[in-house]
Amino acid sequence: MHSTALLPWLDPETIIGAAGPWALLVVCFIVFAETGLLVGFLLPGDTLLVISGLLSHPLGASEHGVFGISVWLVALLIGLSAFVGGEVGYLIGHKGGPAVFERKESGLFSKKNVERTNAFFERFGGITVILARFVPIVRTFAPVAAGVGHMPWRRYTLYNLIGAVLWGFGLTMFGYVIGFIPPVAWFVKEYIDLILLAAVGGTALVTLWHYLSERHKAKKEAAAGADVVTDAGEAQALTLDAEVFDRAPDFDPDGTR
Numbered sequence: 001m002h003s004t005a006l007l008p009w010l011d012p013e014t015i016i017g018a019a020g021p022w023a024l025l026v027v028c029f030i031v032f033a034e035t036g037l038l039v040g041f042l043l044p045g046d047t048l049l050v051i052s053g054l055l056s057h058p059l060g061a062s063e064h065g066v067f068g069i070s071v072w073l074v075a076l077l078i079g080l081s082a083f084v085g086g087e088v089g090y091l092i093g094h095k096g097g098p099a100v101f102e103r104k105e106s107g108l109f110s111k112k113n114v115e116r117t118n119a120f121f122e123r124f125g126g127i128t129v130i131l132a133r134f135v136p137i138v139r140t141f142a143p144v145a146a147g148v149g150h151m152p153w154r155r156y157t158l159y160n161l162i163g164a165v166l167w168g169f170g171l172t173m174f175g176y177v178i179g180f181i182p183p184v185a186w187f188v189k190e191y192i193d194l195i196l197l198a199a200v201g202g203t204a205l206v207t208l209w210h211y212l213s214e215r216h217k218a219k220k221e222a223a224a225g226a227d228v229v230t231d232a233g234e235a236q237a238l239t240l241d242a243e244v245f246d247r248a249p250d251f252d253p254d255g256t257r
Contacts, residue, residue: 024067027052028081035143036085053175075172082168086143086160093147101235114238117141121240125247129159133167149240
């Protein structure tokens with residue numbers, strides 16, 4: 001196995017022996033935050049899920065991967081985190097109402113992100129909750145938008161469950177299956193430390209870049225005299241009408257179907 005002497009804390013045996021459970025906890029929290037907290041859109045969840053599946057392959061003398069438990073349990077816990085995050089996001093929107101959107105443009109909030117999410121609901125109706133799981137940014141704001149618009153909770157929860165299974169559980173297992181491809185499996189076993197470095201460092205860099213980019217954009221617009229504060233009236237306008245959630249999905253917006 002390839003070794004990175006400068007980063008001994010990334011050694012698989014060290015992680016399995018000392019930090020395995022905590023590593024999985026961090027992954028689950030990131031997945032939860034992507035749909036449970038309005039700051040979650042900064043986190044690259046898709047890549048993290050696939051890598052988590054890859055790292056669940058047996059390594060060395062360990063029966064399991066870096067998390068120290070079966071990939072089925074890893075995928076189940078990640079899927080559960082995605083589901084709980086979606087429920088919390090809905091609850092925040094449902095209880096907070098339009099006031100949730102009353103805030104200043106910043107690296108953590110953008111009116112355009114809400115409008116983009118609303119556009120998905122306008123086009124696909126309630127199943128946006130499922131589809132949004134596979135769309136960065138939209139998956140963060142969709143639960144909140146559904147809650148603010150008072151989408152029927154039972155229907156939302158059903159769609160949230162389906163989306164969590166397909167995205168959280170599904171992508172994790174997809175990453176695990178990829179590990180059965182000989183060249184990929186060899187690479188994972190030989191360069192597991194480098195993969196961990198890429199996962200940790202990549203996540204941090206992407207998150208930081210996205211935050212700084214959004215913050216710079218907001219400051220630039222403010223300096224140009226643009227209205228960067230979403231007031232009560234604008235927040236109310238961002239609230240979806242109840243009939244949107246009953247709308248049949250339009251997979252062909254050009255009307256050629």
